[in-house]
Amino acid sequence: MNTSAAAKLLGVSPSTIQRWVKQLELRTERNELGHYLFTEEDIELLRKVQDQLNQGMILQEVTVKGKKSRKGTVQSEQANPAIEKVLLKISELEQRLNGKADDVVSYQLLQHRREMEELHKENERLNKRIEALEAKLSAKSRTIPSDTLLVFDQEKPRKKLRKKNIFTMLFGL
Secondary structure (H helix, E strand, O other): OOHHHHHHHHOOOHHHHHHHHHHOOOOOEEOOOOOEEOOHHHHHHHHHHHHHHHOOOOHHHOOOOOOOOOOOOOOOOOOOHHHHHHHHHHHHHHHHHHHHHHHHHHHHHHHHHHHHHHHHHHHHHHHHHHHHHHHHHHHHOOOOOHHHOOOOOOOOOOOOOOOOOHHHHHHOO
16 A cells, blocks of 8 residues: 555554654665555554554654565666766866866965055055155144244234124225
8 A cells, every 4th residue: 555545544644654664764665656555564563653652752762673674676777888978078077177166266366465465565655655744744743942933933813803794894984
């Protein structure tokens, strides 16, 4: 019987039956489409599993006695020269592709390194320029004693300009 019939007989879902078979590694026959086929012995084995689960055991602790070996036919792989030739060509292409990828990465690394060196030189040049400007500013802002100042170097307080009334501006009063 198939999985659905076995599930109805045991009162569980077909996915439960499939899970039991997979997790407990039960060897059941399969049809040509890969669907499980259960015999009376398999149903008895599944009933024992169900009884253990109903008693409170977890699925990992369930023990199954009488696992039978899986039946099936093994198809021998015939060596096809055309397939081997294609596989060899694919292997060569993969090697060439990996080589190209390595070349691209190496080129990119060298390019980034060159850019970083240029940025480092530019940074050093800018630091020297900043230091020169700061030195110039500090020399300019040094305080000079007031008795040595020239007339033009001394600051005079500015007069506060009064706002004139519009009539005063027009009539010149």
